[in-house]
Structure formats: structure tokens, C-alpha cells
Amino acid sequence: MTPAARYQAAIEILDHVLDGSAAEQALTSWGRRSRFAGSKDRAAVRDHVFQALRCLRSYAVLGGARSGRGLVLGALRAAGLDPEAVFTGEGHAPKPLTEGEKNPPSGFSSASEEHDIPDWLWPDFEASLGAEATDAAQALRTRAPVHLRVNMAKGTRASAIAKLSDEDIITEAHPASETALTVLEGARKVKNSNAFQSGLVELQDAASQAVVDFVPLADGQKVLDFCAGGGGKSLALAARAKLRLFAHDADPKRMKDIAPRAERAGAQIKLLNPGAPKQEAPFDVVLCDAPCSGTGSWRRAPEGKWRLDRDGLDRTLQIQSRILDEACELVAPGGVLAYATCSMLAQENRDQVDAFLARTNGWTLEADQAWFVHQGTDGFYIAVLRHVA
Numbered sequence: 001m002t003p004a005a006r007y008q009a010a011i012e013i014l015d016h017v018l019d020g021s022a023a024e025q026a027l028t029s030w031g032r033r034s035r036f037a038g039s040k041d042r043a044a045v046r047d048h049v050f051q052a053l054r055c056l057r058s059y060a061v062l063g064g065a066r067s068g069r070g071l072v073l074g075a076l077r078a079a080g081l082d083p084e085a086v087f088t089g090e091g092h093a094p095k096p097l098t099e100g101e102k103n104p105p106s107g108f109s110s111a112s113e114e115h116d117i118p119d120w121l122w123p124d125f126e127a128s129l130g131a132e133a134t135d136a137a138q139a140l141r142t143r144a145p146v147h148l149r150v151n152m153a154k155g156t157r158a159s160a161i162a163k164l165s166d167e168d169i170i171t172e173a174h175p176a177s178e179t180a181l182t183v184l185e186g187a188r189k190v191k192n193s194n195a196f197q198s199g200l201v202e203l204q205d206a207a208s209q210a211v212v213d214f215v216p217l218a219d220g221q222k223v224l225d226f227c228a229g230g231g232g233k234s235l236a237l238a239a240r241a242k243l244r245l246f247a248h249d250a251d252p253k254r255m256k257d258i259a260p261r262a263e264r265a266g267a268q269i270k271l272l273n274p275g276a277p278k279q280e281a282p283f284d285v286v287l288c289d290a291p292c293s294g295t296g297s298w299r300r301a302p303e304g305k306w307r308l309d310r311d312g313l314d315r316t317l318q319i320q321s322r323i324l325d326e327a328c329e330l331v332a333p334g335g336v337l338a339y340a341t342c343s344m345l346a347q348e349n350r351d352q353v354d355a356f357l358a359r360t361n362g363w364t365l366e367a368d369q370a371w372f373v374h375q376g377t378d379g380f381y382i383a384v385l386r387h388v389a
Helices: 003-018 023-033 039-054 056-063 068-078 122-139 157-166 187-192 206-214 232-240 258-265 276-280 303-307 310-328 350-359
Strands: 147-150 170-173 180-185 201-203 222-225 244-248 269-272 283-289 331-341 363-371 380-387
Touching: 003 023, 003 039, 003 068, 023 039, 039 056, 039 068, 039 303, 056 068, 147 157, 147 206, 147 232, 157 170, 157 180, 180 187, 180 206, 187 201, 206 232, 206 363, 206 380, 222 232, 222 276, 232 244, 232 258, 232 269, 232 283, 244 276, 258 269, 269 276, 283 310, 310 331, 310 350, 331 350, 350 363, 350 380
Parallel strands: 222 244, 222 283, 244 269, 283 331
Antiparallel strands: 147 180, 147 201, 170 180, 331 380, 363 380
């Protein structure tokens, strides 16, 4: 495919996404129809699509339309490239620009438009991040770094760096966690590497690793990952100490990958169906990586930025509150409830914790910490609550 043909493919895929299709689904459907596209073509088209979704509002303004064509035109202008060199109509290139499309816009109408945040959310975003709101919003407009977690049960960070280098995957230590690596070159090779297949490394954001580091653990403890999902934090917990470790999710189907991942990592994790945690309680530590707005991971899942609305956020806040109320009943006296989100919004983080403490006797906040996207990781929050009664 020519570079222009890649842009045309992105236009078609973006139109499907704007009509309601999931980006991954639209990309997969295009890939099945486009057997001629090589791996580099597919990677380039994917990059075009996801970057356009990260910057949907500003690109739509720069391109004059909220359409696949408008977003690609806006992306070219934002990058300082000549759109007429791409929109030639030759071969599989996009059709030539109309006279109206040749006139770039005069500017943005609001800060939220320029920074690619929904209008309704910008006041909350600013209130939550203060002077750092603009930096965080701008970081969400960029591609997320690729981070790895070194499984210390199978090696050291230095040995992982060396083994990955042998397979032309260049990494360096990330300061957020002693287990974290940043992939500098060869990110697309990671999943097929010996280091990954042997369980020495896992794909996991550095702040997600730091969240697990923040949880106080000791050998022999009985620990529950209450909102386990795919098990990334369960695996990280297992690597930190010799635990009796349990994983649970309200939707057990989300945990389908935990067993093979645990086998690869050499970890022992018992999966619990809904209702089973009460039978296994009490636990010394319960980690709740609660469902959230995902504002801290919008670089990786940019569709979420545009599909979230006020009602959706309010429903999420209610779910988080219920999860805290349920999970606290599972913690032994003297034990820990660790509440985490991949959000940067105060409503989902410290405000949620303060509300829990106000309505629930016998708990105290020991410590909390936040990580933000403009600091080189995804946005995350964790609070460590102690059961004192």
C-alpha cells in the first residue's frame, strides 16, 4: 500500500467507528477484506485510526468535518504535512480536496476543543488536576508507551533487559516500579519473544505495577483481587510475595485468560465465582481495581473519551460505591482494603474514598497516591484503607 492508500483505509475505518462500530472490530473487518495489506500496512493504518480517535475534536476542527475524511485531513494539518500531497485521487488515494476543504480553519473555540476533552467533562478535569490539567490533556493526545513487568519470580530486571535485547527488543528501566521496563524498540515483537512466552515479562503499564507495589503484602497472607478482570494485577501480586491468592470478577468471563497467564508465570491463583468471596472470607488484603471512567488509560482506549457521558460517569460512581461496601465486608480485622482506579478524576478517587470513610465505621486511610499520564505512565490512583475495628 502507498502512504496515501493507508490514509484512505483509515478514512473508511474511522467512518465505521463514527457510525458506532468499535475500533478493534472495524480494524479487524478491514483486515479480513484487505488480504493484500502487509503487516507494516496494517500497523500504519491502525496508528492513523487510533491517533485520530485520540484527537477527534481538534482534528475535526482542523479538517472541517467530524468524518473519517475530516479527521485525516485534520491529522495531516496538525502534523504540518501537505494534505494535497495525500488527497490526490490517484490509485487508492483519497479523492482530491474540494475548494471548501482547502481552506484551513481560523482556530479553536474552547480549551476543551483544543485539548480534546469533552465539554461537559472539562470543568471536572480541571478541578481534579488543577494546573496540570492542560499537560494531562495533551498527554492523552499522544500514543501511550509500551511497558513491561518483569516477573521477579523468574528473573531480574537486568536479566530481562539482556534477554529481550537478544531478540532485538530494546528496553530500559522505568522509575515508577522496580519491576517496570519501557520498550524503546521492537514493541511488536514482545508477544512472540522467549522472554514473554516463558513468563519472564508481561505487558503492563508502569503505574499499574506501582499500584500493586503500594499494597502492603507479607508472605502467607490470604489476598483477594476482587475486580480481577484479565488478571494483570493478580499476577503482579503473586510475584511480590508467597500468598494464598484468589481472583474474582463480577463477570467471570473476564477472567478467562488468568489460568493460562498464571501457568506461564508460574503463579498459583484460585478463581472465585460471584458469591464465593463471602464463603472464603475473611482476607488479609482485598484489592479493588474498580470499574471507572478510564480517563487515565484513554491513550490506549481513546473511544472511551467520546462515549463517556455524565449519566455514565454517575452510574460508574454508584458502582464504585457498592464495590467498596461489598469488599469491606470481606476484610479481616486489622486487614487492608486497597481501592484503585485507572482514573484521574477526583470524584472516582479521593472523593470516593472520603465518602466511604464517612459512611463506614472502623476504617482509616493509611495512604494514597496518584499517577498522571503526563508523568510517563497511565493515570492511576490507589488508597490503602485499614480495618481498625
